[in-house]
Amino acid sequence: MRFLQQTLVAGCFLISTTVWAQKNDSLVVAAIVKEATEQSQLEVLAHQLTDGIGPRLVGTPQMKNAADWAIARYKEWGIDARVENWGEWRGWERGITHIDMVSPRVKSLEGMQLAWSPSTKGKTVTGETIILADQPDSISFQKWLPNVKGKFVLISMKQPTGRPDYNWQEWATPDSFEKMKKEREAQTAAWRQRISKTGLNAKALALAIENAGAAGIILSNWSSGFGVNKIFGANTTKIPTIDVALEDYGMLYRLTESGVKTVLNVRADSKELGTVPTFNTMAEIKGTEKPNEYVMLSAHFDSWDGGTGATDNATGTIVMMEAMRILKKVYPNPKRTILVGHWGSEEQGLNGSRAFVEDHPEIVANLQALFNQDNGTGRVANISGQGFLHAYDYLGRWLSKVPEEIRNEIETRFPGSPGGGGSDYASFVAVGAPGFSLSSKSWSYGSYTWHTNRDTYDKIVFDDVRKNAILTAILVYMACEEPEKTSREKAVLPVNPRTGKQGEWPAQRKAKRSGK
Template sequence: MKKRAHFLLALLLLTGSVAQAQQPQQTQQAQVKQDPVIQNIIKQATENSQLQKLGHELMDGIGPRLVGTPQMQQAGEWAVNKYKSWGVDARIQNYGEWRGWERGVTHIDMVHPRVKSLEGMQLAWSPATPSKGVTAEVITMPEFTDSVAFQRWLPSVKGKFVMISMNQPSGRPEYNWKEFATEESFEKMKKERDAQNDAYRKKIAATGKTTRTLPVALENAGAAGVVMSNWSSGFGVNKIFSAYTKKIPTVDIALEDYGMLYRLAENGSKPRIKVVAESKHAKKPVPTFNTIAEIKGSEKPDEYVILSAHFDSWDGGTGATDNGTGTILMMEVMRILKEVYPNPKRTILVGHWGSEEQGLNGSRAFVEDNPQIVKNTQAVFNQDNGTGRVANISGQGFLHSYDYMSRWLNAVPRNITKDIQTSFPGTPGGGGSDHASFVAKDVPAFMLSSLNWSYGNYTWHTNRDTYDKIVFDDVQSNVILTAILAYMASEEPELVSRERSVMPTNPRTGEKMSWPQARPATRKGGLD
């Protein structure tokens, strides 16, 4: 009986110790979540959201923001004016120049063996056609035994449109096959597709060219134009990138119409198409720039919290989820912080980077041109990959990132953080998005990585990356998260640790991984 009494007493003392240990943490959590700034952030984001208006003005009104185009310049000016209307200082910061180009009307019609308007578009920086367009036969490429055979065939392309992409065996995404096909049919399709992919790779390799140099060879041989179809493995979706030709048009045609043309050509029908492409090349390079806005710090104005999102996009769609959502997210965060936290301890700076799509050029130029800001940056919060709620945050290899990031995340409502997966200290990002430009300079820079929402197949660099794909409830959740993280980072008493963790061994090579090296920005682009 005495032993049991001693045990119960010990248990009560232990329970009391645990309770005492938990009490300060719980008290701190309660205090944080009663913080009027945090409460007002949530209220502004939910009751006075400007996201839909910003999204409409940027994506519908201005459209895609390809580097070197008038639309990119227009977007920069729009953002500066919008910030100033909120009382936030903003400016355009030039860092280089790019080949100037503007998209015009693209119209592609099959005129033989019957008439049909085709779904397609000119690729970025593609040359224009004459005003009346170009009408010519469409041909496919035969199999080549080697590059000599390819060179013998080349003269036959003169005056013709040449199809250079593989004809897909099915326009149905794999998930659609998996849902409805018999197992035997599904496996048969995959084998046929794999065989065609292998044959296509061998065909290109036999020419002695790559997918980049092949269009140039066709151009030099007198082809009327290059026709491709960069299918994105989803219904009606193609990736739209850049042309490599300088004199003849390069167009991308949707899988459905591309397949029809391909079959007609292969079966001897000699299809003909008419292409009208009214793009314009600027006579001289145009400036490339970042759009910068900031709320000046009241106690430590020379220390910074940076909000990061690239402003540019490809132009197959309107750049809505890559990275219009990241752009309007950071703009909304700045609007709210100016309203509810107008005198931050540290300067809160937002960078809308230019030419991320061509190699993180805007953010790389910023870290090169602003070493003092970089030296005194508390943290960078970057958002890029789509419209979804933030689902993953890595410590990016900073040894003590858990200490401060967990504290900052603890201030965010549980309904927002409960499904976020974190990994600390994690490994440093070497590329992929603009946080990597800062990580390479030893700045704690965190990628706020989003839920998928079929991003890879359906909106990433595609002709379907448009306003209607935005999930505004998810973006609003990210606004609250980012605004609170920025507030907490600003209020942190001291600059956080930048100590690196010990890099792990690469499982593929067996060698120790190294910290990413800073790379220079391209400051003269598209001019060769």
């Protein structure tokens, strides 16, 4: 009888504890939603980061300014924050770019120097344009190279249309659309062949043109949308490399191709700053019951600098900052330690997060879960289990606490496949730690904002970003409250149909700790 009484008491205690926990979860979730909805800081954070500080190319003063800004914001919210150095990079700062056609008529052109482009040393350089020649082989190309001396060399294909395909699909006849696509495919193949016959890769070609005495290199890396170009890094070391918008580039190409003398004035100001530190920006809310176990928020801080890095990845950055702010207010004493990593040099190969994984094995070994967001402004639409066999169990339970209007839009894939790259969660997955990507709806991310000159504040959709902050805060709260450590058991990966071999877990890759 006494045993039965003890059993009943224990059972009642367990039931009451479970009910209390569920009630407490509901209260915290409601508080998260209320704070995110009524006291959102997202618009202010985005404005300060993208409009005020601007793009955050690794090695630039703007990257350091962004870290100082983030640390100041965290401290205002009562959250400890710091910078962790992990390497060094070529220091460089963008200046003004002026590109003007002065013959056969006068027109200011839309364009900009690429990242790390050499400057024109405070001067305006004048030169005619010349198109990269179509030579039969590398020997003939070397013989042609002296023709570039003192000239601006056009090295990109002339696009047959500046209209994106969706615009053709809406308005063109099917025959006309197909004709354009075939012409474009033929031109693209011919241009690739033209480059191939030089015998040089992209970097070697740029240096060969530079060494032959060219005034500069002009290219146009169109991103398949109206007015959008992708802006990456220069390969030259002495002369400027300039990206010109498709519309103006096409005009230059056609004029030059038709034999019209076309002259440009180019001034490209930039500063070489020597070698500067590279770093991650970290913030922390210390755990109370299990301080040596960790739940992490993750987003890369750096960007390319064609625009202001708004959707790649200021949106991910402000989601994590807002989630941390909310959690500090409504859940100030988490059971586990909450860490956020704002990574540096993701764009050059996940270097900041890879360095963190190498430098902090004690955190990685005790990581409960990591949530990373890095593909634009859209609301989260997909979460994969990343190949962890039991991820469906804990992620499913955590997601069940998320408001229905957010949860119902999310497709889950369990156990999923482990990500080998793409964004910073992969740095953790590679060492068997549970890192998860909060993958967003597109909003034409690939064509219009990813690494482009149009990745700016006005492209942010704050209603979607707000939902992502709510989702992230709830997932982090639930991961902190989870009674047990999450399982790291890996699923057996399927056979690759191409190779016929068993799938393998991605290997850990080392961080590049010195660049450019």
